[in-house]
Amino acid sequence: MTATLGPRIMSGSCCYNQSTQPLHRFFRYKPGQKHFLMQSSRSFITNLLFNKRNIDELQNGTRKRLRPGKLSPRRPVPEHILKPPYIGSKKAPGIASGPEVHDEKGIEYMRASGRLAAQVLQYAGTLVRPGITTDEIDQEVHQMIIDNGAYPSPLGYGGFPKSVCTSVNECICHGIPDSRELEDGDIINIDVTGYHGDTSATYFCGNVEDKAKNLVQVTKESLDKAISVCAPGVEFNTIGKVINAHADRHRYGVVQTFVGHGVGRVFHSDPVILHYRNNERGRMVLNQTFTIEPMLTMGSIHPIIWDDDWTVVTEDGSLSAQFEHTLLITENGAEILTQC
Incomplete structure (x- = not known):
């Protein structure tokens, strides 16, 4: 069983806040309002049943739609590693109010966490090949993060069972690593967050069709173009205008349901970064950190x-790609914290 998502916005990566609502109750964003509203998913979700033919149908005669695999047990984290405050809490995450603006020491910490996340993502990308399971990628990411004394932020976040998000083909985001083996021609987004440097990239698995390669390339370009306009005083809505314009030129759609966000001492905070054309207000400030994704x-x-309350796929089974960086606003523009 799957469900359609109505016109609201969820956090783009896998949020900590003082909320008592379970995570499967989605965040709904109303333009003009400062904060997200928590409401029951039952108010917005329409159940949609796919018969076996729908689920197994081939895309262009070559690609089957995704189906969930088997999950392995939750991986342990050593006791000496500092845990984020949402671990063990019954309070579901949300968007924390207020931007992440840092002093010199805070910037140093953000650079360190961003560098680790970038190194982990780079390593994870080398693992992508036909026959490997997304669970095996999760195992390697989990181990590398804890070996560096950090906590894999997605693990236990609102009940998310793994240490990384792996989103294959039509999966837009929040794919849960499982027993499915990657196949020749797949594309896969790997979203890494180590307490709390946040980054993702989409990789090719084997021989990928040119049309999929082009989608991935344009998605990467849209992020690069958005980063290039960031600087103190720039309106956040400039990001969406730039991304949407580049996607339009190549006749791709821009997913509006998921957003970028402030990141730093908490996993998700203000501001909300919309990736499509919008008239929301707010300007970037010096020493602020946030993601574009x-x-x-x-x-x-x-x-x-999907009924796991996490995995999000395109309605029509079409391919989706994503890239993400954590940025620091500097006097000269934006510094990418999540690159090697």
């Missing part, structure tokens, strides 16, 4: 969530 599709931008 556009998701582009070859077809429908409307998402469907």
Whole structure:
């Protein structure tokens, strides 16, 4: 069973806040309002049943739609590693109010966490090949993060069972690593967060069709173009205008349901970064950190969530790609914290 997602916005990566709502109750964003509203998913979700033919149908005669695999047990984290405050809490995460603006020491910490996340992501990308399971990628990411004395932020976040998000083909985001083996021609987004440097990239598995390669390339370009306009005093809505314009030129859709966000001492905070054209207010300030993480599709931008309450796929099974960086606003523009 799957469900359609209505017109609201969820956090783009896998949020800590003082909320008592379970995570499967989604965040709904109303333009003009400062904060997200928590409401029951039952108010917005329409159940959508796919018969076996729908689920197993081939895309262009070559690609089957994704189906969930088997999950391995939760991986342990050594006691000496500092845990984020949401671990063990019954309070579901949310968007913390207020921007992440840092002093010199805070910037040093952000650079360190961003550097680690980038190194982990780079390593994870080398693992992508036909036959490997996404669970095996999760194992390697988990081990590398804890070996460096950090905590894999997604693990236990609102009940997320793994240490990394692996989103294959039509999966827009929040894919849960499982027993499915990657196949020749797949594309896969790997989203790494080590307490709390946040970054992702989409990789090719084996021989990938040119149309999929182009989608991935344009998605990467849209992020690069958005980063290039960031600087103190720039309006946040400039980001969405730049991304949407580049996607339009290549006739790709921009997913509107998921957003970038402030990141730093907490996993998700203000500001909300919209990747499509919008008139929301707010300007970037010096020493502020946030993510930009556009998701582009070859077809429908409307998402469907699986009954695991996490995995989000395109409504029509069309391919989706994503790239993400954590940025620091500097006097001269923006510093990318999550690059090697």
